[in-house]
Amino acid sequence: MQTFRFLSFPVYLESKSFYFLAITISKTFSRPYWELADQLQRAALSVILNIAEGSAKGSDKDFNRYIEISLGSINECLACCDIAADHKLISTKQFTDMRQKAEEIAKQLGGFSKKLCEKK
Secondary structure, rough: OOOOOOHHOHHHHHHHHHHHHHHHHHOOOHHHHEEEEEHHHHHHHHHHHHHHHHHOOOOOHHHHHOOOHHHHHHHHHHHHHHHHHOOOOHHHHHHHHHHHHHHHHHHHHHHHHHHEEEEE
């Protein structure tokens, strides 16, 4: 097995880009919404870290569990963005951009999960 194979996964690279965007937009959240900013940042980081951690597991079943956690985290990110949009913390365009990126990552994670399940 290749060491640090996650570094070449397209979904890992996309997730890093999403994380940077999450950090950028949540920096502007005002005091009552600091928890929301923190949650968005932690969920976006969770997507990345679970892909990396799962890739080091010895079986596809174990790896898939981490991919599923990443999928849950990207959904959590979009929920945070939806709340931020409702409270006018981000623009409609920012929400749309985050949603499109989250959908792309979710599709990649779903495809990854399906491939891992097929290998059984």
